[in-house]
Amino acid sequence: MTPQQDVDLAPFNTLALPGRAARYLAITAPGQLAATELAGSRRFVLGGGSNLVLTGDFDGLVLHMALQGKRLVKEDSEAYYIEAGAGESWPDFVQWTLRQGWPGLENLSLIPGTVGAAPIQNIGAYGLEVSERFHSLSAWDFKNRVLIDLDREACRFAYRDSLFKQQGWHLNGQLAIVSVVFRLPKAWTPILRYADLAQEFAARQSAAPTPLAIAAAVVAVRRRKLPDPAQTPNAGSFFHNPVVDAAGADALASRHPTLPRYLQPDGRYKLAAGWLIEQAGWKGKKLGPVGMYEKQALVLVNHGGATGTDVKRTMAAVQSDVKAAFAVELTPEPIFL
Ligand code: NAP
Numbered sequence: 593m594t595p596q597q598d599v600d601l602a603p604f605n606t607l608a609l610p611g612r613a614a615r616y617l618a619i620t621a622p623g624q625l626a627a628t629e630l631a632g633s634r635r636f637v638l639g640g641g642s643n644l645v646l647t648g649d650f651d652g653l654v655l656h657m658a659l660q661g662k663r664l665v666k667e668d669s670e671a672y673y674i675e676a677g678a679g680e681s682w683p684d685f686v687q688w689t690l691r692q693g694w695p696g697l698e699n700l701s702l703i704p705g706t707v708g709a710a711p712i713q714n715i716g717a718y719g720l721e722v723s724e725r726f727h728s729l730s731a732w733d734f735k736n737r738v739l740i741d742l743d744r745e746a747c748r749f750a751y752r753d754s755l756f757k758q759q760g761w762h763l764n765g766q767l768a769i770v771s772v773v774f775r776l777p778k779a780w781t782p783i784l785r786y787a788d789l790a791q792e793f794a795a796r797q798s799a800a801p802t803p804l805a806i807a808a809a810v811v812a813v814r815r816r817k818l819p820d821p822a823q824t825p826n827a828g829s830f831f832h833n834p835v836v837d838a839a840g841a842d843a844l845a846s847r848h849p850t851l852p853r854y855l856q857p858d859g860r861y862k863l864a865a866g867w868l869i870e871q872a873g874w875k876g877k878k879l880g881p882v883g884m885y886e887k888q889a890l891v892l893v894n895h896g897g898a899t900g901t902d903v904k905r906t907m908a909a910v911q912s913d914v915k916a917a918f919a920v921e922l923t924p925e926p927i928f929l
Pocket residue numbers: 703715716717718719785786787788817828829833852854863864865866888890
């Protein structure tokens with residue numbers, strides 16, 4: 593396979609940042625990976641570009657994982673097993689499973705990105721992480737030039753984290769995800785403990801929420817609070833929610849009584865990064881062409897014409913103001929290329 597030369601990457605990142613790839617190849621079938629000599633080249637594996645900050649031109653090879661296809665691979669008394677190609681759109685895939693009558697992914701509706709990227713940062717929303725519906729994945733091993741299967745344990749999932757992130761997977765990593773199998777239990781229970789979702793159902797006066805109704809509620813809430821990347825370029829949540837020890841959380845709560853904090857299984861507390869950013873004065877504030885969204889301060893947006901340098905400048909200013917106000921370090925969620 594021959595890669596294209598000097599390709600514009602602006603259409604391939606949802607922050608719409610400028611940058612060109614010296615070489616670019618769209619992978620639409622696993623056989624292309626075997627047919628292309630990739631081992632020695634500096635490479636970046638691209639999915640939907642929805643969690644990416646492009647800091648300039650890339651002098652290596654961009655491998656755009658565009659593999660399509662979705663199907664029921666197995667059904668037993670307890671669950672449906674659904675496989676999808678890494679390049680399938682995540683929000684479209686979720687809708688498709690629901691239309692087939694296979695519930696379980698409804699809380700993850702409308703998260704931008706691809707199926708192949710979902711396990712990498714173990715996407716999560718409204719009390720559900722994708723690892724809870726994950727069965728296995730197939731990945732191309734660049735070194736040994738074979739497809740390998742990884743189960744849930746092998747992927748080492750954690751909060752917004754996995755083996756793939758831990759090993760700096762995107763840049764010269766050893767593996768590229770080709771397809772993912774999800775396990776959707778037949779025993780379905782709604783997950784409605786997040787306030788936004790609970791309120792949505794209270795407003796709808798729906799006694800018995802269905803998976804499709806929950807998906808519709810998630811979509812409605814997200815559309816209300818989050819910018820559409822097609823209109824306002826962004827990369828979703830820009831910072832991780834910081835997790836601090838109990839003493840640190842108590843000290844902060846005594847100074848800021850409305851501080852939202854959520855107890856974690858290890859006894860520490862998760863803080864809401866969006867709340868910290870808002871309190872630090874950044875909700876709706878801009879620095880040059882980059883600012884924090886006016887309805888959800890956790891989302892960094894490109895108001896037009898921004899570069900990766902502009903993004904880094906605003907990111908640093910937000911981090912510095914949050915640190916000054918709360919002594920908490922914010923770390924960015926997207927990958928920087
Ligand atoms: P929100 O409801 O305003 O809540 C703010 C933060 O508090 C969230 O980050 C959430 O943590 C946490 N939180 C709220 N209720 C909680 C509860 N009952 N138990 C534990 N933690 C709770 O947040 P939002 O910005 O509108 O986002 C809503 C959901 O969509 C969140 O789950 C968020 O993570 C998710 N989301 C995901 C992506 C992504 O994966 N790329 C992008 C945007 C939003 P968690 O983030 O840990 O849930």
